[in-house]
Every structure is written in C-alpha cells, then in structure tokens.
C-alpha cells in the first residue's frame with residue numbers, strides 16, 4: 001500500500017494537535033484511553049519509577065523494549081552487523097528492561113525464517129557477545145547496569161515455521177485449524193506434532209534456557225503469543241492426549257519447560273509473553289478493509305468467546321493462575337497474531353503488503369490492549385506486567401503511558417515499532433528533553449512489509465541506515481504495486 005495514494009479514513013495522529021483536540025476525538029469516538037491533564041517529567045513522571053522484583057533484581061524505570069526480529073541473522077542463526085546495531089540501539093534507548101530483544105529459536109526446524117537467530121552450543125559465543133554488547137552500550141550511555149534487566153525470548157514458530165527458505169513454510173502444528181490449514185496450503189490430514197515430539201521439544205527449550213543463562217541473560221521468555229507454537233497450545237481444545245483439551249493439559253508444555261529450567265538453570269528468571277486475547281482470522285474484503293474470515297461459532301481464539309470477535313478473559317485468567325503457581329512474576333501482554341489479525345496485534349494506519357485496511361480507528365486497537373492489560377494487573381497485582389501496542393499513539397504516547405502507570409493499569413510500558421524509528425525516545429522522555437517529532441513512527445508498516453517480501457526488517461522510511469539501502473528502492477516498488 002503506497003502512503004501517497006492511500007487516503008486513510010481515520011485522522012492521522014499528527015492532525016490531533018492539542019491535548020484538547022485529542023481528548024475530544026477520543027470522547028466522540030468512544031475510545032477509552034487514559035489521559036492525564038498535564039504531562040509530568042523528570043523525577044515526577046511515573047515512567048522514571050524503578051521496581052525491585054521478588055528475586056531482589058532491580059528494573060530501573062518503567063520503559064521496556066519489546067522483542068522485534070530483524071530477519072537478519074546468518075543462516076546458522078548468528079547475529080550480523082544489522083542485528084548488533086539494533087540491539088545496541090535497544091541498549092542505549094534508556095529503557096531499563098529489554099524483553100527478549102527478539103524471538104530466538106530453540107531448534108532449527110522451529111525458525112520463523114531462515115535468518116532467525118538460533119540458540120545452540122555452536123552459537124553460544126555469539127550470544128555471549130550480544131549480551132556483552134548490551135551491557136557495554138548501556139553502561140557507556142547511562143553509567144550503570146545494576147538496574148538494567150535483560151532477557152531472551154525463546155520460541156518455536158510452530159504453524160509459521162519457515163526454517164529453510166523464505167518461500168517454503170514447514171509448519172509444525174498441534175491441531176488442524178479449519179481456516180489456517182487452508183490459508184497456508186495444508187491438507188486437513190496434515191500430521192500434528194505427537195506428544196513424544198512435544199516432550200523432546202521441552203528439552204530443547206530447557207537446553208536453550210541453560211545457554212541463555214551461560215551467555216549472561218537475566219531471564220528467558222517462554223513465548224506464548226502471536227499464533228506461534230506456545231500460543232497454539234492455549235487453543236488446542238480439540239487435541240487429544242497430554243497437551244490438549246483441558247487447561248491442565250494445554251498449560252502442560254509451559255509447566256514442563258519451567259520445571260526443567262528451575263532444576264537445570266537455577267536463578268534464571270522466567271517470563272511469559274502472552275497473547276492475552278485472540279480473535280478469529282481476518283481477511284481483505286473487496287474494498288480492502290479487514291473483515292472476519294469465518295462465520296461464528298469460532299472456538300479457536302484463546303481469550304475470546306464463540307463469536308471470535310469479543311474478548312472473554314475467563315480462560316486467560318485460568319492460565320495466569322498457572323503462572324502464579326509456577327511463581328512466575330514477569331508477564332508481557334500482547335494480542336492476536338500478525339499473520340491473521342494484525343490490526344488487533346500492532347495497530348497501524350498503513351497496513352503491510354499482505355494485510356488489509358484497518359477496519360477501525362487503530363486507536364481502538366491500542367485502547368483494547370491497554371484496557372485488558374489493566375484488568376490483568378488489577379486481578380493479579382503480584383505480576384510485573386508489561387503492556388504493548390503503544391507505538392500508534394505517537395505524540396501522545398508519553399502522556400497515555402504516564403496515566404496508565406498512575407492508574408496502576410500496568411507496571412511497564414512496552415515499546416515496539418517506535419524504537420525502530422526513534423530508539424532514544426525513552427531517554428528523551430525521561431530527561432524532559434521532549435519528543436523529536438521527525439523520528440516518530442507513523443506506522444507505515446515497512447518493517448513488516450520488507451520481511452514479508454524476503455528482505456531484512458528495519459525502519460526504511462525514517463532510519464537513515466535503512467533509508468539509504470539499495471533494497472529500499474525494491475521495497476518502494478513492492479508498495480507501489
């Protein structure tokens with residue numbers, strides 16, 4: 001979708017110039033976003049507030065960098081200069097919590113693309129270097145690292161695995177999905193992973209966690225979001241055997257991984273990034289807008305009812321009780337999947353090339369995630385809760401973030417796309433310097449369109465490093481088309 005030709009039917013955030021205009025628009029549209037009367041800065045802002053975890057570890061402020069892949073590792077799963085540059089940016093951002101930096105596969109077959117990072121014995125030295133890079137860059141920029149808390153996101157991409165070629169999906173699925181099997185060309189009788197294969201995969205997660213600890217990382221995230229394997233367990237209600245049907249069984253994978261990590265890597269913290277609600281898949285209608293791809297009843301959306309487009313938190317609450325029992329403190333909320341309902345996952349005015357036009361003002365998508373995260377925080381106050389999907393707020397991000405924290409609707413504000421275009425936003429907000437509007441992410445989605453077309457990801461429109469690359473021209477042509 002070319003930004004030049006496309007006229008969005010919702011106002012751009014930059015058009016809502018004053019706080020009063022923004023507030024009026026939210027009221028008119030019935031968008032429940034928390035907004036303060038005035039911005040706070042320096043020590044006054046709750047964004048500068050630190051937190052000591054139950055383990056005694058310190059997180060120095062309330063900004064978190066969310067994991068974001070760059071599709072730019074080597075075929076062996078090692079970081080490249082692009083990867084190191086991005087991780088360095090994260091370390092210098094000013095955020096004191098790095099939630100995993102990017103999804104890292106625990107075995108080759110579970111890589112989401114042939115260039116996804118892979119954590120194995122051969123690559124341990126590279127992960128040690130990545131960790132040292134984070135610590136050095138943060139120390140050089142801010143003088144201390146005792147309050148800098150850094151994790152690694154461990155994943156198996158399940159249904160969306162593409163380990164060997166950008167053009168060839170090699171899915172590992174837990175149950176046949178009535179729409180996603182067809183959409184990605186899988187016959188109804190495509191084999192599902194056996195309980196034995198899942199059991200073996202648990203060992204690989206534990207091995208990867210041991211390596212993450214050896215490399216220096218403070219925690220690992222056992223990824224349960226975005227339609228990847230961990231998330232698919234949560235909707236495996238029609239699967240037989242030890243890992244399907246009841247919540248007891250659907251959470252068994254996590255319980256086994258956690259038990260392995262606790263015994264083999266004691267002291268390593270564990271977090272869970274969770275699609276706290278999901279909806280049915282959406283598709284492009286004739287006029288380009290996103291519409292539900294199926295007719296209800298739909299029973300495969302964890303955190304929804306049978307309509308497939310309404311939030312129901314009963315099951316997510318049950319899953320969070322499992323986390324409580326496992327003594328997990330770190331929870332990061334997100335929603336849906338970038339593959340089948342991107343508008344609820346990463347609200348954007350300009351969709352990626354394989355997406356659809358937003359069926360609602362993207363501010364609704366932001367407000368939905370903030371509201372649900374607030375409910376989780378209220379119901380489970382002992383979790384340290386990181387929220388997501390703030391980038392679309394642009395100029396209003398710091399003010400909404402401030403109010404979310406003041407109202408106790410989250411403990412930390414997670415930043416995704418915004419730090420691809422404007423890595424030092426947290427530092428600028430915390431120092432009271434104010435925002436550099438030229439660098440604000442305007443949700444052009446090039447960082448998603450590029451990898452969907454076999455290229456590395458990055459902020460092509462705004463980051464000079466990517467803007468000047470030859471492949472930027474190729475990307476522009478794809479968007480024009």
Ligand SMILES: Cc1cc2nc3c(=O)[nH]c(=O)nc-3n(C[C@H](O)[C@H](O)[C@H](O)COP(=O)(O)O)c2cc1C
Nearest residue numbers: 066067068069102103346389390391415416417447
């Ligand atoms: C290019 C790109 C790569 C991403 N990679 C990951 C990932 O590896 N793991 C993950 O949990 N989320 C990933 N996400 C989702 C983000 O962490 C985040 O949830 C999403 O972008 C919404 O937050 P935002 O509005 O601040 O961008 C990715 C998002 C983008 C744009």
Ligand code: SF4
Nearest residue numbers: 441443444445447459
């Ligand atoms: S390409 Fe840049 S401006 Fe566009 S969504 Fe990604 S980070 Fe934002």
